Amino acid sequence: MRDEENVMGTDDVLTVRGLRKRYRGRTGVQANDGIDLDVAAGQVVGLLGHNGAGKSTLVNQVVGLVLPDAGTIHLDGIDAVAQPHLARARASIQAQANVPITGLTPRRAVELVGRIRGARRPEVRRRTEHLLDALDLGPWADTPAEKVSGGIARLTAFAMTVVAPGRLVVLDEPTNDVDPVRRRLLWQQIRALADDGHAVLLVTHNVREAERVVDRLAILDHGVVLAEDTPAGLTAPLRGALTVEVDLAHDATPTTEPGTTGPAVAWHPAVRPVAATRGRASGTVAADAAPEVVRWAQAEVEAGRLERYALTPASLEDVYVALVGDARPATDAPTPATTPEVAA
Numbered sequence: 006m007r008d009e010e011n012v013m014g015t016d017d018v019l020t021v022r023g024l025r026k027r028y029r030g031r032t033g034v035q036a037n038d039g040i041d042l043d044v045a046a047g048q049v050v051g052l053l054g055h056n057g058a059g060k061s062t063l064v065n066q067v068v069g070l071v072l073p074d075a076g077t078i079h080l081d082g083i084d085a086v087a088q089p090h091l092a093r094a095r096a097s098i099q100a101q102a103n104v105p106i107t108g109l110t111p112r113r114a115v116e117l118v119g120r121i122r123g124a125r126r127p128e129v130r131r132r133t134e135h136l137l138d139a140l141d142l143g144p145w146a147d148t149p150a151e152k153v154s155g156g157i158a159r160l161t162a163f164a165m166t167v168v169a170p171g172r173l174v175v176l177d178e179p180t181n182d183v184d185p186v187r188r189r190l191l192w193q194q195i196r197a198l199a200d201d202g203h204a205v206l207l208v209t210h211n212v213r214e215a216e217r218v219v220d221r222l223a224i225l226d227h228g229v230v231l232a233e234d235t236p237a238g239l240t241a242p243l244r245g246a247l248t249v250e251v252d253l254a255h256d257a258t259p260t261t262e263p264g265t266t267g268p269a270v271a272w273h274p275a276v277r278p279v280a281a282t283r284g285r286a287s288g289t290v291a292a293d294a295a296p297e298v299v300r301w302a303q304a305e306v307e308a309g310r311l312e313r314y315a316l317t318p319a320s321l322e323d324v325y326v327a328l329v330g331d332a333r334p335a336t337d338a339p340t341p342a343t344t345p346e347v348a349a
Contacts, residue, residue, distance in 0.1 A: 018204035024076035054225035
């Protein structure tokens, strides 16, 4: 990830102010509730939140598929609410659902979208070859789309999105179904987009990988931005702390309460519990207490109450869990059908 100084002073490609959207009907979900967001040229801004936090609604308004109830959206100087067709021409979006390319090969699909977006044929071919090589898609480049895996289809959708990228590139969960090796290649290409001067809005759940490439991260919950800062700024309150993760034996449950019945593991007193599911739990501990916690965890493993444990530096994922927790989200709106031109 680049030093923050290298992206300061760049021009804002996307500016969102006071964005509100409520879906009518029986649920009356307030999907977005006063959102402010900026994405500058040369930046990757991550958007993180539970399913139903309002991420897709925000993205759909940015690219003109959904009309906001209130607020403003300016995309590359265009009022995206008043002139969505002009704003949309300045953006490229990879939606959660891949655009169907039945009857095409990945190479042909990428080239076709490049031409639709107005790029010259030689440039489209050069850019297509670069993306096929950079994402290791060469072995499938000329295979009918019906015969490629979900991960290859996802990478093809990314290549279609960025073959002739707009000033703003919106990527909605781009790594879904992609294998670990090609995910690394994909993250490199996402970073390269920003380094080439594009503004990138990245919607993802994979915060541990995304923090390597994002310049800023906004955490969204129930339609509200809870926090927005650089990765260093967000993790600053946790400096000097470590994350403790444990896998419990026999589907036990971690507890700090005395007298718990059934299979349970009592946390070491120095650990502050953060999250727990059946069989797995995590917490935080001050770095100076780490040796005691390691001794405690090793004793629990030897006693058969833990299967494994790990201590790692506090991360953006810990910040996210601390802010949002495990609360069940409200239902976000379904993503509207996306046309090939928009998906490009």
